[in-house]
Amino acid sequence: MTILMPYQALAVDQTDVRYVHGPDSTRQPGVPVGKTVEFTWANSAVYPGTSRKVWIHVPAQYDTSEPASLVVFQDGAWYLDPDGEVRGAIVLDNLINRGDIPVTIGVFVDPGVFGSDNLGNRKNRNFEYDAFDDRYVTFLLDEIIPKVAARYSISEDPDRWIICGGSSGGNCAVTAAWLRPDKFRRVICCLASFAQIPGGNPYPALLHREDRKPLRIFMQVGHRDLGWSDPEMNWLAENLRTAAALAETGYDFRIVLGDGGHNANHGGVVLPDALRWLWRPTNA
Known part of the structure; x- marks a missing residue:
């Protein structure tokens, strides 16, 4: 099947390009709104001394009676914010309502901080997200997801589990799945x-090996990501x-x-x- 894409002029000046959100990223009339519950996790065995907030969005x-699929977002508050750039819960509600994706519970996990609150305390984000080891995925599997599964029925099929993140949360997502x-x-x-993975990006070599x-x-x-024209530390x-x-x-x-x-x-x-692309049929 041929899909016709509407013409969109490319930006000539790339210094400040901003993309416009589509209808799936805004509340739509008649779409049922899921319930979001929050809890604080301050008893980590993997990252002792840290505390963090976690939000569970239930469509x-x-x-x-039907186990739900699961998507875990790093940087939970940013990805959940209904007025932010990602608007994860709104997107889930819209896509589930239309049948584009299965019923999916979203878990939005903040990085840990040392201290009693998130104001001015030392963040553990880069230590957790940039490390090429199994500590973070172990933290999710042993500490966070069991709390979710104790309250809600979650599918055990790994093909129904998504992990999502941006920046350091992006390489964290790849490492967790890898x-x-x-x-x-x-x-x-x-x-x-x-x-900025300590020791350098391991994936080009690992994928071949x-x-x-x-x-x-x-x-x-992003074509204008950090260091995009530099010989070293070039995110692009x-x-x-x-x-x-x-x-x-x-x-x-797929790369966009x-x-x-x-x-x-x-x-x-x-x-x-x-x-939608992640949930497409295997042969599509």
């Missing part, structure tokens, strides 16, 4: 900070190198390249399309 269509494909097999990574994993990966990349180049390795090794992946810089605008705008 109106959730039925206790190390635990038995749990997460769907990934959204926006403007991933592969460039290791057997292909059963992953489906959606990447959003490292994302493109990772995407090239995914292509060369036969992964089910925008003109924006290192912000959540374009990734938020394409989130509805990313979710």
Whole structure:
């Protein structure tokens, strides 16, 4: 089937490009609004001494007798904010209502902080997100997701688990799925900070060296991302190198390249399309 795309002029000046959100990213009349519940997690064994907020968004269509799919968002408050760039709960409500994606519970997890609140305390974000190890995915699987599963019925099928993040949260999402494909097999990574993984970006080499994993990966990349014209610490180049390795090794992946810089605008705008693409039939 041929899909006709409307003409859209390319921006000539790329210094300040902003993408406009589509209807899936705004509240629509008649669409049932899911329920969002919040809890604080301050008893981590993986990251002792940290505390963080977590939000669970349960769609109106959730039925206790039918296990729901799962999507986990890093930087939870940013991705949940209904007036922000991503608007994750609004997108889930709209797509579920239309039947574009299955009934899916969203879990929005903030990075940890050291201190009693999130104001001026030392953040643990880069330590958690940029590390190339299994600590963060273990934290999700052993500490956060069990709390969600204790209250709601979650599918155990890894093909129904998505992990999503941007910047350092983007490479964190890839690492979580790479190390635990038995749990997460769907990934959204926006403007991933592969460039600042300690020791360097491991993925171009790993993808060629290791057997292909059963992953489906959606990447959003910005042409004016950090260091885009620099010889080192170049976010654009490292994302493109990772995407090239995914292509060369036969992964089910898609890359969307925008003109924006290192912000959540374009990734938020394409989130509805990313979710639809991840949930498409295997042979499509």
